[in-house]
Amino acid sequence: MKEYIKRYLEENKDYFSEVSSYIFRHPETRFEEYESAAYLAGECEKQGFRVERNVAGIETAFTAAYGSGKPVIGFLGEFDALSGLSQKPGTTHYEPLKNNAGHGCGHNLLGTGAFAAACAVKSFLEENNLAGTVVFFGCPGEEGGSGKTFMVREGVFDNVDAALTWHPSPANAVMSRPTLANYQVFFRFKGTAAHAANSPHLGRSALDAVELMNVGVNYLREHIVDDARLHYAVTDSGGISPNVVQSNAEVLYLVRAARVQEAEEILERVKDIAKGAALMTGTKLTVEFDKACSNYIPNRSLEKILHHQLTEYGADAATKEEEVFAEAIWETYTKEEQSFYVELMRGFGYIGDGSEFAGKYISDCISPYEASSELFHGSTDVSDVSWVVPTAQLTTATSVLGTPLHTWQMTAQGLSSIANKGMLRAAGSMALTGISLLTSEADLNEVREEFQAFAKSNPYQCPIPQNVEPSKLNGQKI
Incomplete structure (x- = not known):
């Protein structure tokens, strides 16, 4: 299974790099991701998925499904950019482009990595003539828009058995902390x-x-x-x-x-x-x-499977060229930012004191897994999905140690070889986890039982009233 997924992603790495590059070069803010959404939905159709657009009444939301029957495994993809974070890729100094928006949170990688995972699982199902359904969810407006929360409110995830997603960062770990x-x-x-x-x-x-x-x-x-x-x-x-x-x-x-x-x-x-x-x-x-x-509800059973598959997939050592680039990025941080890098990574699930990174600027190891109840002081609309579907998230090293999200440095690294390798590592780990759930009834049942035990005493109530509609960055309702 691992060899098949690795081979598939290696054979198609240039294609997924092109997808990520297209989204990067067409940065659009919340609920205005018209080009990125249309492009990704079109690529899903080319790959043989059944695409439904304008999901939940949101122009830039869509679903792409392959297969039939149960179980249904979902991959959550984002593709919105941030206002004010335009930056020329591959540079080691601040150099904004003419357009205002930029992928300072790596969502060009996030959306493409989830898409790649869905494609890899689809290919495995086809190759082995297996039952089950894989769905890629095109989720707009994460940055300040809570697109998934609106989608949850409209029942988009109601028939999904498990959901997987990831986020770019400087670490390789399972994101096990609850959020705000x-x-x-x-x-x-x-x-x-x-x-x-x-x-x-x-x-x-x-x-x-x-x-x-x-x-x-x-x-x-x-x-x-x-x-x-x-x-x-x-x-x-x-x-x-x-x-x-x-x-x-x-x-x-x-x-x-x-x-x-x-x-x-x-x-x-x-x-x-x-x-x-x-x-x-x-x-x-x-x-x-x-x-x-809402606040994020981790599913520990699903996290353990995801961590196992991340460890199985592994992490490659950086090349000399990547380390040279990484050191130049590192030198753009203040002493305070450099001293904070271990704490920053802990927020993404990293366990350790940073000693294994001595003399390095890129993480080349997988962090141990710990089911942490310590809060991650950030928010995500993945949280609302986690209230209605067993959900797990991982992160992979797509950026230099110490890179904060929502910065020009994050944008500058968005098309680097570091970013692309991390993206495929995330895709492979999620794909292997999805296949495990599709082929192992015992794994899926354990995940379901944990979720059902929580849901029984914690009924979901959408925090967004029914009469509230999504709004674009300028406040215009859609």
Whole structure:
């Protein structure tokens, strides 16, 4: 099985590299991934998958299925980019391109790796005339859009027996930590314009309301649980004229906590602060729900299978050219960033003290597996899938040690040989895991039993209300 998957991926490595390159060179932000989604869906059709577009009412969401009957194994692929992270690939200095967006989280690799895994499993099923269904899920809008949460709400994953995905990083490990749930909400204030010098008493400043709200929320930080996080961005300051009392202003809040119920409770307190800011300034407040996602529920039985297959697939040593490039990237980090690299990798499931990397800049080993309950202080819409389907995630080394996500350095490495090798390592490990579930009833039953035991006492409730629709980066509903 391993030899077949390795041979398949080796024979098709140039093809998958081209797929990743296309997505990289057409970076598009949340729910606007028109070219990437159309391209990936088209490639799925060329590979013999049955493609359904506009899934869950989202233009850039799709499914691609092959086979029939049970079990149904899903691979989750993302392909959205981040605003402001444009960067010329292969460079070791900051050099943005004309377009604003860039793959600073490696989703060109993520989507292609999941696609490659689905293709490899399809090929194995065909070669061996086996029953079962493999589905590649084209999932848009992970970056601030919670695309999968909307898809879960609409029942897209209801018939899936297990879901697998991965994320690029500097480590080779199973991502075993639970994540933070979050809510993202717009607070819009409406005041009264006036001449700021001639008649300021006639004005009611919406910008003052935003500032007072932010001050109030800063005082709230002391009185929430330690693992909670509160972030905000002023998305409309009311204009650029200081001699005008700003009649409109808007702030976007992202509230995170270890469990979705905690995040919801904190959000209600943030709303009260916003109401108080409106009262203090004589302005009117409108609250608009943007998106949310749940906390991640690891399936330990599935993680053990995934880790076994990652170890079986193995990791190659870096070439001399890759190490030279990696060292040049490493030197772009501050001393603080360099000293943080082990902690950064631990967030992705790495177990160790970093001693095995002495004199190296690229991980060439597989981390041991540990079913950690320690929080990863980030959020993902994979979490909502994990509430309705047994789910596991891994990470593979597609970037230099110490590379933080959402940086120009991550974008710069997105088409490197390091990235491509890590992508195929992830694809192979997920494919082997998928085949194990398709061919071993005992493995699948163990995964199911663990999930059913959790689901029995933890019914899923989508954190996004039914009347809320996905929105593009600029807030336009789709």
